[in-house]
Amino acid sequence: MDRAATSFAAGIGPARGLAEDEALKFAYDETKRLLPDGPATEHQLIWTAFAGDEPVGNLWISTRARVPFIYGIEVDSNQRGKGYGRAIMLAGEDECRRLGHKQLDLNVFGDNKTAIGLYDSLGYEVISQQMRKEL
Template identity: 45%
Template sequence: MTEVTVRAMTPEEFDSWQDELAAGYAQEHVAAGNWTAEEALDRARRESAAFLPQGIATPGMLFLLGALADGSPVGRLWIGLNHPRGVAGCAFLYDIEVAAEHRGRGLGRALLAAGERAAREHGAEALELNVFGANETARRLYETSGYRVVTQQMRKDLPA
Protein backbone atom coordinates (compact mmCIF):
# COMPACT_ATOMS: atom_id res chain seq x y z
CA MET A 1 0.00 0.00 0.00
CA THR A 2 1.26 3.47 -0.88
CA GLU A 3 2.12 5.52 2.19
CA VAL A 4 0.17 8.72 2.76
CA THR A 5 1.06 11.22 5.46
CA VAL A 6 -1.27 13.84 6.90
CA ARG A 7 -0.79 17.37 8.14
CA ALA A 8 -3.13 20.06 9.42
CA MET A 9 -4.94 22.07 6.75
CA THR A 10 -4.02 25.71 6.36
CA PRO A 11 -6.82 28.27 6.76
CA GLU A 12 -6.86 28.75 2.97
CA GLU A 13 -7.14 25.00 2.35
CA PHE A 14 -9.91 24.80 4.95
CA ASP A 15 -11.93 27.59 3.28
CA SER A 16 -11.63 25.98 -0.15
CA TRP A 17 -12.56 22.57 1.27
CA GLN A 18 -15.67 23.97 2.99
CA ASP A 19 -17.18 24.93 -0.37
CA GLU A 20 -16.41 21.50 -1.87
CA LEU A 21 -17.64 19.70 1.25
CA ALA A 22 -21.00 21.48 1.21
CA ALA A 23 -21.54 20.76 -2.48
CA GLY A 24 -20.69 17.06 -2.11
CA TYR A 25 -22.76 16.63 1.05
CA ALA A 26 -25.72 18.34 -0.61
CA GLN A 27 -25.47 16.00 -3.63
CA GLU A 28 -25.41 12.91 -1.38
CA HIS A 29 -28.56 14.04 0.45
CA VAL A 30 -30.37 14.78 -2.82
CA ALA A 31 -29.37 11.36 -4.22
CA ALA A 32 -30.55 9.68 -1.01
CA GLY A 33 -33.92 11.44 -1.28
CA ASN A 34 -33.45 13.36 1.97
CA TRP A 35 -33.40 16.91 0.56
CA THR A 36 -34.62 18.68 -2.55
CA ALA A 37 -32.02 20.05 -4.96
CA GLU A 38 -33.26 23.58 -4.29
CA GLU A 39 -32.65 23.46 -0.55
CA ALA A 40 -29.66 21.11 -0.41
CA LEU A 41 -26.70 23.48 -0.64
CA ASP A 42 -28.05 25.90 1.96
CA ARG A 43 -28.88 23.03 4.33
CA ALA A 44 -25.43 21.51 3.87
CA ARG A 45 -23.76 24.84 4.67
CA ARG A 46 -25.96 25.36 7.76
CA GLU A 47 -25.17 21.87 9.08
CA SER A 48 -21.45 22.38 8.58
CA ALA A 49 -21.58 25.77 10.32
CA ALA A 50 -23.44 24.21 13.26
CA PHE A 51 -20.75 21.54 13.65
CA LEU A 52 -17.94 24.06 13.22
CA PRO A 53 -18.99 27.25 15.01
CA GLN A 54 -15.36 28.42 15.18
CA GLY A 55 -14.41 27.18 11.73
CA ILE A 56 -10.94 25.70 11.57
CA ALA A 57 -10.41 26.66 15.23
CA THR A 58 -13.35 24.55 16.47
CA PRO A 59 -12.01 22.52 19.43
CA GLY A 60 -11.78 18.75 19.12
CA MET A 61 -11.62 18.70 15.33
CA LEU A 62 -8.83 17.53 13.05
CA PHE A 63 -8.76 18.91 9.51
CA LEU A 64 -6.07 17.01 7.66
CA LEU A 65 -4.55 17.13 4.22
CA GLY A 66 -3.13 13.83 2.95
CA ALA A 67 0.00 13.78 0.80
CA LEU A 68 2.33 11.33 -0.91
CA ALA A 69 6.04 11.12 -0.05
CA ASP A 70 6.84 13.77 -2.69
CA GLY A 71 4.42 16.18 -0.97
CA SER A 72 1.71 16.12 -3.63
CA PRO A 73 -1.73 16.34 -1.99
CA VAL A 74 -4.08 13.41 -2.55
CA GLY A 75 -7.06 14.07 -0.28
CA ARG A 76 -8.57 15.43 2.91
CA LEU A 77 -10.00 14.19 6.19
CA TRP A 78 -12.23 15.70 8.87
CA ILE A 79 -12.13 13.84 12.16
CA GLY A 80 -13.98 14.82 15.33
CA LEU A 81 -12.13 13.64 18.42
CA ASN A 82 -15.37 13.70 20.43
CA HIS A 83 -18.07 11.42 19.08
CA PRO A 84 -21.28 13.33 18.22
CA ARG A 85 -23.36 10.91 20.31
CA GLY A 86 -20.89 10.84 23.20
CA VAL A 87 -19.37 7.37 22.63
CA ALA A 88 -16.41 7.29 25.02
CA GLY A 89 -12.99 6.86 23.42
CA CYS A 90 -14.47 6.92 19.91
CA ALA A 91 -13.57 9.57 17.35
CA PHE A 92 -15.80 10.24 14.35
CA LEU A 93 -14.81 10.49 10.69
CA TYR A 94 -17.02 13.20 9.23
CA ASP A 95 -15.39 13.33 5.81
CA ILE A 96 -12.74 11.64 3.72
CA GLU A 97 -12.12 12.43 0.09
CA VAL A 98 -9.45 11.46 -2.39
CA ALA A 99 -8.94 14.02 -5.16
CA ALA A 100 -10.52 12.84 -8.43
CA GLU A 101 -7.18 12.60 -10.24
CA HIS A 102 -5.83 10.19 -7.58
CA ARG A 103 -8.79 7.80 -7.34
CA GLY A 104 -8.56 4.13 -8.20
CA ARG A 105 -4.96 3.72 -7.00
CA GLY A 106 -5.53 2.52 -3.42
CA LEU A 107 -4.94 5.96 -1.95
CA GLY A 108 -8.32 6.02 -0.19
CA ARG A 109 -7.22 3.09 1.94
CA ALA A 110 -3.87 4.75 2.64
CA LEU A 111 -5.55 8.06 3.52
CA LEU A 112 -8.00 6.26 5.81
CA ALA A 113 -5.11 4.47 7.57
CA ALA A 114 -3.28 7.79 8.03
CA GLY A 115 -6.45 9.29 9.55
CA GLU A 116 -6.79 6.31 11.89
CA ARG A 117 -3.19 6.85 13.06
CA ALA A 118 -3.86 10.55 13.66
CA ALA A 119 -7.01 9.77 15.68
CA ARG A 120 -5.10 7.21 17.74
CA GLU A 121 -2.29 9.73 18.36
CA HIS A 122 -4.95 12.07 19.79
CA GLY A 123 -6.22 9.40 22.21
CA ALA A 124 -9.01 7.73 20.23
CA GLU A 125 -9.51 4.02 20.81
CA ALA A 126 -11.99 3.63 17.93
CA LEU A 127 -13.16 5.51 14.86
CA GLU A 128 -16.74 5.53 13.65
CA LEU A 129 -18.33 6.96 10.49
CA ASN A 130 -21.54 7.15 8.50
CA VAL A 131 -21.76 6.21 4.84
CA PHE A 132 -24.63 6.74 2.43
CA GLY A 133 -26.10 3.40 1.36
CA ALA A 134 -25.73 4.14 -2.35
CA ASN A 135 -21.99 4.83 -2.00
CA GLU A 136 -20.91 1.28 -2.78
CA THR A 137 -17.24 2.20 -3.34
CA ALA A 138 -16.94 3.79 0.11
CA ARG A 139 -18.84 0.96 1.78
CA ARG A 140 -16.44 -1.60 0.29
CA LEU A 141 -13.42 0.46 1.39
CA TYR A 142 -14.66 0.64 4.98
CA GLU A 143 -15.68 -3.03 5.15
CA THR A 144 -12.33 -4.22 3.77
CA SER A 145 -10.53 -1.86 6.16
CA GLY A 146 -12.09 -3.59 9.18
CA TYR A 147 -15.13 -1.39 9.85
CA ARG A 148 -18.33 -3.14 10.87
CA VAL A 149 -21.95 -2.02 10.96
CA VAL A 150 -22.93 -0.88 14.46
CA THR A 151 -26.22 0.83 13.56
CA GLN A 152 -28.19 0.85 10.35
CA GLN A 153 -30.87 3.19 9.07
CA MET A 154 -33.25 1.88 6.41
CA ARG A 155 -36.00 3.43 4.32
CA LYS A 156 -38.80 2.21 2.10
CA ASP A 157 -40.63 4.59 -0.21
CA LEU A 158 -44.40 4.29 0.08
CA PRO A 159 -46.06 5.04 -3.26
CA ALA A 160 -49.35 6.91 -3.23
Protein backbone atom coordinates in the same frame (compact mmCIF):
# COMPACT_ATOMS: atom_id res chain seq x y z
CA MET B 1 -15.30 23.92 4.34
CA ASP B 2 -16.77 24.32 0.87
CA ARG B 3 -15.54 20.90 -0.19
CA ALA B 4 -16.89 19.22 2.93
CA ALA B 5 -20.31 20.83 2.49
CA THR B 6 -20.51 20.02 -1.21
CA SER B 7 -19.55 16.39 -0.62
CA PHE B 8 -22.04 16.08 2.26
CA ALA B 9 -24.81 17.65 0.15
CA ALA B 10 -24.24 15.11 -2.62
CA GLY B 11 -24.97 12.28 -0.20
CA ILE B 12 -27.57 13.81 2.09
CA GLY B 13 -29.76 15.22 -0.70
CA PRO B 14 -30.87 11.89 -2.16
CA ALA B 15 -31.00 10.26 1.29
CA ARG B 16 -33.41 12.88 2.60
CA GLY B 17 -35.24 13.61 -0.62
CA LEU B 18 -33.90 17.16 -0.82
CA ALA B 19 -33.53 19.21 -3.98
CA GLU B 20 -29.92 20.09 -4.83
CA ASP B 21 -30.17 23.67 -3.50
CA GLU B 22 -31.89 22.48 -0.30
CA ALA B 23 -29.22 19.83 0.27
CA LEU B 24 -26.44 22.36 -0.25
CA LYS B 25 -28.03 24.84 2.18
CA PHE B 26 -28.51 22.09 4.77
CA ALA B 27 -24.91 20.94 4.32
CA TYR B 28 -23.49 24.47 4.66
CA ASP B 29 -25.62 25.16 7.74
CA GLU B 30 -24.55 21.87 9.34
CA THR B 31 -20.89 22.46 8.51
CA LYS B 32 -21.04 25.96 10.04
CA ARG B 33 -22.69 24.52 13.15
CA LEU B 34 -20.02 21.84 13.52
CA LEU B 35 -17.13 24.18 12.66
CA PRO B 36 -18.03 27.56 14.18
CA ASP B 37 -14.36 28.61 14.01
CA GLY B 38 -13.74 26.96 10.66
CA PRO B 39 -10.78 24.58 10.47
CA ALA B 40 -9.45 26.05 13.75
CA THR B 41 -12.48 24.69 15.67
CA GLU B 42 -11.36 22.79 18.76
CA HIS B 43 -11.33 18.95 18.65
CA GLN B 44 -11.35 18.76 14.85
CA LEU B 45 -8.74 17.07 12.67
CA ILE B 46 -8.97 18.59 9.21
CA TRP B 47 -6.25 17.47 6.85
CA THR B 48 -5.35 17.74 3.21
CA ALA B 49 -3.46 14.75 1.79
CA PHE B 50 -0.68 15.34 -0.70
CA ALA B 51 1.19 13.20 -3.21
CA GLY B 52 4.37 15.21 -3.55
CA ASP B 53 3.21 18.81 -3.94
CA GLU B 54 -0.21 17.87 -5.32
CA PRO B 55 -3.28 17.77 -3.04
CA VAL B 56 -5.11 14.48 -3.62
CA GLY B 57 -7.79 14.39 -0.92
CA ASN B 58 -8.93 15.46 2.50
CA LEU B 59 -10.13 14.11 5.82
CA TRP B 60 -12.25 15.61 8.60
CA ILE B 61 -12.50 13.81 11.95
CA SER B 62 -14.19 15.25 15.02
CA THR B 63 -12.64 14.08 18.29
CA ARG B 64 -15.17 15.96 20.43
CA ALA B 65 -17.15 12.85 21.47
CA ARG B 66 -15.87 9.78 23.31
CA VAL B 67 -15.72 7.97 19.96
CA PRO B 68 -14.29 10.18 17.18
CA PHE B 69 -16.41 10.56 14.05
CA ILE B 70 -15.29 10.89 10.45
CA TYR B 71 -17.38 13.69 8.99
CA GLY B 72 -15.70 13.57 5.63
CA ILE B 73 -13.14 11.82 3.52
CA GLU B 74 -12.70 12.62 -0.12
CA VAL B 75 -10.19 11.73 -2.79
CA ASP B 76 -10.08 13.90 -5.91
CA SER B 77 -11.89 12.15 -8.75
CA ASN B 78 -8.76 12.06 -10.94
CA GLN B 79 -6.78 10.45 -8.09
CA ARG B 80 -9.16 7.62 -7.17
CA GLY B 81 -8.10 4.01 -7.41
CA LYS B 82 -4.50 4.77 -6.43
CA GLY B 83 -4.74 3.83 -2.74
CA TYR B 84 -5.02 7.38 -1.42
CA GLY B 85 -8.37 6.77 0.30
CA ARG B 86 -6.92 3.82 2.21
CA ALA B 87 -3.79 5.80 3.13
CA ILE B 88 -5.87 8.77 4.32
CA MET B 89 -8.10 6.53 6.43
CA LEU B 90 -5.12 4.74 7.98
CA ALA B 91 -3.44 8.06 8.82
CA GLY B 92 -6.65 9.23 10.53
CA GLU B 93 -6.90 5.98 12.47
CA ASP B 94 -3.26 6.30 13.56
CA GLU B 95 -3.84 9.84 14.83
CA CYS B 96 -6.96 8.78 16.75
CA ARG B 97 -4.99 5.93 18.35
CA ARG B 98 -2.20 8.36 19.23
CA LEU B 99 -4.80 10.55 20.96
CA GLY B 100 -5.89 7.53 23.05
CA HIS B 101 -9.08 6.56 21.22
CA LYS B 102 -10.04 2.91 20.81
CA GLN B 103 -12.80 3.25 18.20
CA LEU B 104 -13.66 5.41 15.19
CA ASP B 105 -17.14 5.91 13.72
CA LEU B 106 -18.33 7.05 10.32
CA ASN B 107 -21.47 7.20 8.22
CA VAL B 108 -21.70 6.04 4.63
CA PHE B 109 -24.69 6.39 2.36
CA GLY B 110 -26.00 3.06 1.10
CA ASP B 111 -25.43 3.81 -2.58
CA ASN B 112 -21.72 4.59 -2.09
CA LYS B 113 -20.52 1.08 -2.89
CA THR B 114 -16.89 2.12 -3.43
CA ALA B 115 -16.63 3.68 0.03
CA ILE B 116 -18.45 0.75 1.62
CA GLY B 117 -15.92 -1.60 0.02
CA LEU B 118 -13.03 0.46 1.39
CA TYR B 119 -14.48 0.61 4.90
CA ASP B 120 -15.23 -3.14 4.87
CA SER B 121 -11.65 -3.87 3.80
CA LEU B 122 -10.37 -1.71 6.68
CA GLY B 123 -12.44 -3.66 9.23
CA TYR B 124 -15.34 -1.25 9.83
CA GLU B 125 -18.60 -2.93 10.81
CA VAL B 126 -22.22 -1.83 10.53
CA ILE B 127 -23.45 -0.68 13.95
CA SER B 128 -26.62 1.09 12.83
CA GLN B 129 -28.68 1.03 9.68
CA GLN B 130 -31.47 3.13 8.25
CA MET B 131 -33.82 1.71 5.67
CA ARG B 132 -36.43 3.20 3.37
CA LYS B 133 -39.13 1.88 1.11
CA GLU B 134 -40.53 3.85 -1.80
CA LEU B 135 -44.34 3.91 -1.67
